[in-house]
Amino acid sequence: MSIESNYREIIATIGEDINRDGLVDTPKRTAKAMEFLTQGYQQNINDVVNGALFTSDADEMVVVKNIELYSMCEHHMLPFIGKCHIAYIPSGKVLGLSKFARIVDMYARRLQIQENLAREIALSIQEITGSIGVGVIIEAQHLCMMMRGVEKQNSSMTTSVMLGEMRENSAARQEMLSLVK
Numbered sequence: 279m280s281i282e283s284n285y286r287e288i289i290a291t292i293g294e295d296i297n298r299d300g301l302v303d304t305p306k307r308t309a310k311a312m313e314f315l316t317q318g319y320q321q322n323i324n325d326v327v328n329g330a331l332f333t334s335d336a337d338e339m340v341v342v343k344n345i346e347l348y349s350m351c352e353h354h355m356l357p358f359i360g361k362c363h364i365a366y367i368p369s370g371k372v373l374g375l376s377k378f379a380r381i382v383d384m385y386a387r388r389l390q391i392q393e394n395l396a397r398e399i400a401l402s403i404q405e406i407t408g409s410i411g412v413g414v415i416i417e418a419q420h421l422c423m424m425m426r427g428v429e430k431q432n433s434s435m436t437t438s439v440m441l442g443e444m445r446e447n448s449a450a451r452q453e454m455l456s457l458v459k
């Protein structure tokens with residue numbers, strides 16, 4: 279069954295008239311939107327990075343912060359929205375700047391929990407760059423906690439994953455945290 283016909287079914291089941299003017303094209307639109315929001319399943323890391331890995335002697339920490347993030351939790355399929363901050367210590371290779379945002383988007387456009395999203399981003403950056411230290415921090419608000427459920431409008435969740443030097447070396451971790459602030 280296609281996404282479109284599943285949405286038609288859902289709209290009818292919630293008590294709507296699927297034939298009324300405003301809703302006639304809604305299953306098609308929602309299917310298209312859902313395909314976009316989950317397009318991470320059709321992507322892989324090599325295509326996303328597209329070879330934009332450059333040889334460099336730079337060995338100081340690089341921080342890319344405030345990358346906007348839109349994802350959906352795997353429990354409710356409702357959005358969680360926030361920011362992602364990434365830091366890494368290059369070790370012979372630097373990654374093209376835009377690719378950090380593309381990697382965030384690829385993983386964000388799959389269903390998951392926030393903790394795992396941060397982990398996937400960190401692990402893939404470590405693997406691609408061969409970096410000796412990677413840190414990823416995500417701050418997000420979950421609509422499943424705001425629009426429904428406990429209905430708390432002001433809570434946000436912060437998750438972090440620290441790998442290598444960022445985990446073992448407290449000076450590196452401190453440097454990251456002060457650069458992200």
Ligand SMILES: Nc1nc2c(ncn2[C@@H]2O[C@H](COP(=O)(O)OP(=O)(O)OP(=O)(O)O)[C@@H](O)[C@H]2O)c(=O)[nH]1
Nearest residue numbers: 351352353354390391392393420422423426427428
């Ligand atoms: N740790 C974590 N929990 C999440 C995330 N997204 C949603 N959740 C939580 O997943 C839990 C699912 O709990 P359940 O009791 O199975 O589902 P529920 O009855 O809909 O829960 P409520 O949201 O409390 O109404 C809830 O506590 C959600 O807040 C996430 O990214 N990380």
Ligand SMILES: [Zn+2]
Nearest residue numbers: 351353354422
């Ligand atoms: Zn949820």
